[in-house]
Amino acid sequence: MATEIRVPTLGESVTEATVATWFKKPGDAVAVDEMLCELETDKVTVEVPSPAAGTLGEIIAAEGETVGVDALLATLAEGDGAGAAEAPAKSETPTAAASGGSQSVDVMVPTLGESVTEATVSSWFKKTGDSVTQDEMLCELETDKVSVEVPAPASGILGEILAAEGATVEAGGKLAVISSGNGAVAPSEPGGPDVAASKAPDSAAAGKGRDVEDAPSAKKMMAEKGLSSDQVTGTGRDGRVMKEDVQKALTSPTPPAAAPAPAAPRGPVAAEDAGREERVKMTRLRQTIARRLKDAQNTAAMLTTYNEVDMSATMALRKEYKELFEKKHGVKLGFMSFFTKACAHALKEVPEVNAEIDGTDVVYKNFVHMGIAVGTPNGLVVPVVRNADQMSFAEIEKKINELGARGRDGKLSMAEMQGGTFTISNGGVYGSLMSSPILNPPQSGILGMHKIQERPMVVNGEIVIRPMMYLALSYDHRIVDGKGAVTFLVRVKEALEDPRRLLMDL
Incomplete structure (x- = not known):
């Protein structure tokens, strides 16, 4: 067939x-x-x-x-x-059918997502010799952003595990071998999979030694930018230069080094303290968070402006309608939908906060893909509510709940965390009273929400107690001027202090 x-x-x-x-x-x-x-x-x-x-x-x-x-x-x-x-x-291919009615099936690393080429094996749920059924989860891989579960491609016996926990594997690489069918595993090559695996470095080395055809778009871009292939480090098959490799070479201030620069040495540790320390390797997600946050500080001209909002009107509206809202829509009415709608409303008036810089161009977005920062056991992730400016309160609440749950379970896909144009981070759920959020590149703005705290305020010449929240907008001063940043924050404040403005588009 x-x-x-x-x-x-x-x-x-x-x-x-x-x-x-x-x-x-x-x-x-x-x-x-x-x-x-x-x-x-x-x-x-x-x-x-x-x-x-x-x-x-x-x-x-x-x-x-x-x-x-x-x-x-x-x-x-x-x-x-x-x-x-x-x-x-x-005969050298171990995945071909073996004798005795058995067949060896390779367990491969799945496609990991856009621009993700490698992962770390975090957990094996099965061990060598275990029986497995098709689609049963064998292991879990951890990439820079998400966790990926690898199901069994067929039923059988888990044979050799080629990538142990902690090993780094590339997309399309082999993780293990399953022996399916009635007979025992019988590798078709003398010496078994170990011999075949040992030949891989030699073939890779041979690929490096011969001429490798670079990707057509990479050759075109190198010609346009006056680069030669020896000035670009290829990450494709057999060292082939891809388009993203050329882009990386163009944006790097110096040619890629063969090895990362050594970290600053630790200070001296007393002998009696050394035995009480615990050293744990950073997860790939935590390494990526650290790198991206530092890149944001090094690249953007980041500035933060602050304001405060009286949450009385929003809290009263939520209290009045929360039971009816949940009964009709099947989801609780939270504060995040109010803030999402208020930000989407303000971004229409101050579009540069929703834009990004691309070289010497400013790219304005005529849509709002709202990133919602979510804390997970493995670190901070930012799933994206796409076209949030066109969604109702109920649609926003449902989507935020869904993405939040998937984020905490490590089930978010790469597509669900890409393409955001603006971000909201709610440190108030942890009790934060004031903070300066860091930009999520290439975005130009991020709103920080904080704890609602009752404070004495002067209203019409009288001191009254009001539930107040500090708001912080961090923005890229290269594209957003102070006037635009303050205007944006004031519009958010006005919408939350009088939610009827959202209905009237005021």
């Missing part, structure tokens, strides 16, 4: 891609989910996995060709006949 391999969905507003690399050639045996080729769009690189095990037939779209969404890339011959036909010529 022949299976068609087609171009997958490439992403929002992306309609075509260039075939960058074929990892297999006609006649090669392939396993299910094994990477067949790599497509390159204007923004990202997309790997195309095999939908089934079999033999790669005709390649319809060669390297360098431009293809549209759902276009035919190649054909795949499925079934035992296809695998058997290739077995004599491909």
